[in-house]
Amino acid sequence: MEPVPHALAVTPRQIAYARSLALRNKTLLPWEVQQDRRSLSTWIEAQARLKPLNDGQPTSKQVAFAERLARLRRRALPDECFRDRQLLSRWIDSNR
Secondary structure (H helix, E strand, C coil): CCCCCCCCCCCCCHCCCCCHHHHHHHHCCCHHHHHHHHHHHHHHHHHHCCCCCCCCCCCCCHHHHHHHCCCHHCCCCCHHHCCHHHHHHHHHCCCC
């Protein structure tokens, strides 16, 4: 697909944001979309609305809460809790 002669070029910031969304959503950033600003903007809007895929990792809020709880209780937070959302949730429930 040839670029449209009157289309505006994409900005480096647009490309950077689109790539971060593609990584977050585990999808490909199509080459055709990267050729003009309007189509890239449409693609970004669609990808930004999607929720990130749940890969079993705990959320940053969950980790922050667990670390705060561990400090208050003067307990160590097991390393395996940082790799599994359910395990961290159980640790939080048992240490409240």
